Amino acid sequence: MMESDVTQAEIEALSRRLRLDATASGYFLNPDEQFTSDLIRGLIVNQRRYGYPSCPCRLASGASAADRDIVCPCDYRDPDLGEHGACYCALYVSQAAFKGEKRIGSVPERRPASGRREAGEKDPSGLQAPLPYPVWRCRVCGYLCAREEPPEICPICKVKKDRFERFL
Amino acid sequence: MQLHRVEGSDCGSLRLYTLSTCIWCKKTKALLQEMNVSYDYVEVDLLEGEERESALEDLKRFNPGCSFPSLVVNNSKCIVGYDENKIREALKG
Numbered sequence: 001m002m003e004s005d006v007t008q009a010e011i012e013a014l015s016r017r018l019r020l021d022a023t024a025s026g027y028f029l030n031p032d033e034q035f036t037s038d039l040i041r042g043l044i045v046n047q048r049r050y051g052y053p054s055c056p057c058r059l060a061s062g063a064s065a066a067d068r069d070i071v072c073p074c075d076y077r078d079p080d081l082g083e084h085g086a087c088y089c090a091l092y093v094s095q096a097a098f099k100g101e102k103r104i105g106s107v108p109e110r111r112p113a114s115g116r117r118e119a120g121e122k123d124p125s126g127l128q129a130p131l132p133y134p135v136w137r138c139r140v141c142g143y144l145c146a147r148e149e150p151p152e153i154c155p156i157c158k159v160k161k162d163r164f165e166r167f168l
Numbered sequence: 169m170q171l172h173r174v175e176g177s178d179c180g181s182l183r184l185y186t187l188s189t190c191i192w193c194k195k196t197k198a199l200l201q202e203m204n205v206s207y208d209y210v211e212v213d214l215l216e217g218e219e220r221e222s223a224l225e226d227l228k229r230f231n232p233g234c235s236f237p238s239l240v241v242n243n244s245k246c247i248v249g250y251d252e253n254k255i256r257e258a259l260k261g
Contacts, residue, residue: 035191042189056189057236059213059224089191106192106249109235 006044011037014044018091025141025157027073027081028098030090039091043072057089058111068162069111075139075163076110084108137167169223170215171208174201179259182207185227185238188214192250193237199252205259212236 015029015037022029030036042056054060055070069075077087084107085097096102136150137143141157150164171183174197184200186193188211200207212223224234230246231238239247239255247254 038191038194042191045189057187057192059187059234059236106251108249109233113233 006041010044011040015040021158022092027157028093028095030086030093030104031098031100036091039089042089043091055089058109069139071159071163073140073157073159074111078141080107080110131168134166135168136164139163139165169210169219169226171210174207174209176200176204176206179203179205180242181240182259183240183243184209185223185231185236185240186211187236190236195250196237196239196255199250199255203256203259207239 018040019029021027030039039056043053046056046060047053050060050062050064050067052064052067053072054067055072055074058070058074060067060070073092074087077092080087081092081094084105085094085102086092086104086107088107088109088111090104090107093104094102097104131146133146133148135144135146138150138154138157138159140159140163141154143154143156144167145151150161152161153159154163182200182205184193184196184207186197186209197209210223212220212227215223227234227238227240230240231248233248235248237248237250239258241247241258245258247258
């Protein structure tokens with residue numbers, strides 16, 4: 001359970017997988033290898049501690065439904081990449097930051113404070129006519145699909161079904 | 169609450185709220201170490217139950233979002249996140 005129990009081999013294995021997934025879907029991991037492996041160690045610690053790899057730079061509650069938005073990749077990654085060139089912990093960076101054209105600094109927290117999180121949930125409404133299928137939105141990358149159920153795995157960013165919300 | 173003390177020169181009361189897994193918290197500790205100031209820190213993710221709640225209640229007074237790292241200076245000012253300039257500025261003289 002201790003951080004020191006995480007082996008270099010585990011870090012490298014996860015690092016390789018995340019890098020492959022990122023490259024395949026147009027994302028970039030932070031090119032600073034020491035920085036990235038420290039973060040990946042934190043993800044592995046959280047995976048063991050909570051059963052899911054929540055953001056190493058955020059406090060997880062330990063209740064999976066309440067922490068779902070901060071499971072890496074978090075719901076806030078893409079807007080932070082756009083605005084700051086890096087996600088909150090800076091595991092993921094924008095292309096410009098990857099190429100060294102943009103400096104990566106500390107990113108302000110955009111996740112609503114605990115009391116306001118649920119109030120921020122969007123209501124699926126707006127269209128008058130009934131749709132032939134419900135529309136599901138991936139909270140991580142914004143992918144939309146019209147089908148009875150969300151896919152098991154997001155075809156764009158590869159997160160699991162539980163990261164989808166009803167959009168329409 | 170489990171406070172860890174790091175000795176250095178006295179720059180007033182400094183309390184750092186951190187997560188043991190957070191890289192920006194590590195950077196903040198390294199900066200304070202480099203500046204050779206004494207400070208207390210608490211690893212909030214390693215606390216459980218009431219102890220965690222009470223640490224978060226304390227932190228909320230200074231940083232309602234309870235994000236990490238949070239550096240509380242002299243029980244009044246709070247520097248949120250790893251902000252080297254702000255930290256150096258706050259601890260000047």
